[in-house]
Amino acid sequence: MTSMADKVLIIGGGFSGMAAAIELRRQGLEVDLVEIDPGWRSYGAGISLGGATLRALRRLGVLEAFIERGAATDDVDICIPTGMKVATLPTPRLAGPDVPGNGGIMRPVLAAILAEATRAAGATVRLGCTFTHIEQDEHGVDVSFSDGSRGRYGLVVGADGLYSTVRETLFPDAPRPRYTGQGVWRAVLPRPPEVTGAMMWVGDKVKTGLNPVSREQMYLFVTEDRPHNTHIPPAEFLPMLKGLLARFPAPLMQQVAQQLDAGSQIVYRPLESLLMPRPWYQGRVVLIGDTIHATTPHMAAGACIGIEDAIVLAEEVGKGGAIAEALARYQARRWERCRMVVENSGRLGEIEIAGGDKEEHGKIMRETMMALAGPI
Secondary structure (H helix, E strand, O other): OOOOOOEEEEEOOOHHHHHHHHHHHHOOOEEEEEEOOOOOOOOOOEEEEEHHHHHHHHHHOOHHHHHHHOEEEOOEEEEOOOOOEEEEEOOOOOOOOOOOOEEEEEHHHHHHHHHHHHHHOOOEEEEOOOEEEEEEOOOOEEEEEOOOOEEEEOEEEEOOOOOOHHHHHHOOOOOOOEEEEEEEEEEEEEOOOOOOOEEEEEOOOEEEEEEEOOOOEEEEEEEEEOOOOOOOOHHHHHHHHHHHHOOOOOHHHHHHHHHOOOOOOOEEEEEEEEEOOOOOEEOOEEEOHHHOEEOOHHHOOHHHHHHHHHHHHHHHHHOOOOHHHHHHHHHHHHHHHHHHHHHHHHHHHHHHHHOOOHHHHHHHHHHHHHHHHOOO
16 A cells, blocks of 8 residues: 555544545545435534634634634533532633633534535535445555445545444444443523533532533533433433432522423433544544544543544645555554543543542543643
């Protein structure tokens, strides 16, 4: 494999896949992106983003759009269930002195921003389409698609998420996503004047928080222990979420509970984790994002490390030389950072489930944030 890629296929149009398309186009490569969902939809409520993610969005050229359509704030206030503030977690301004250290946005809004940037970068996007067969040789990859077409590429990027078909095709013995024993609820509500930044209330076995996602809206999250990954009928979402919030007598949280209704876009997701051992590539096919390192949201860094994967991959491919060497450099730069986020986030969940050492919990959060502040 002595020749580099001049034409790249990206399978999966999520955050990391779109970021890869933008960055690889910046390197002057021809890029096809296929996404199985014909509507290119992004499900869920809000998403919290740390300073490292905002720095990555600046690199992609979409930070201005994020600030216009989302919300950027500084610090995170930590409270006990009664509402008394007990600490403030500082959030360094990693995206620049003019950009607050963290933020929030609706997932579909961030997806739309990245989709606009992907098309503006000149990538060819095909929706309602995915691969059916991959066959590679020393010089390229032949791909068959679900619409009956075929293509040949110098590099294929698997970015099709937690339950990746590309991963299963290349690495049939790879680990499967693991349920962590916790679930997270999210909802969207009008933003009152007193919610000027991210806030969190930490209780026994349940924690909740609020984060602005625009000038008018905020999103609520509630993380709870759930020993078994059982299905919850959507008809039960509203009463169950209100029941969890009853454990927090803080006036603001009770105000939130009263506002919840059928229009609050309530979603529930069991928390799953995945860290695939190396290698993360085979020949000219490489994996990025949740396909190899899906993390729980304890450090609000899942989107971050997926987007960073895309940036680093494009940098290494852009250096030229043998494709095998570029993919090896990509993997070497990403492994330790991604391992840290997945394992540290998982450990935070274990401490919460066990009612463990709060000092260890705080130490892991601080050390992880400091590591994420470093260069990618």
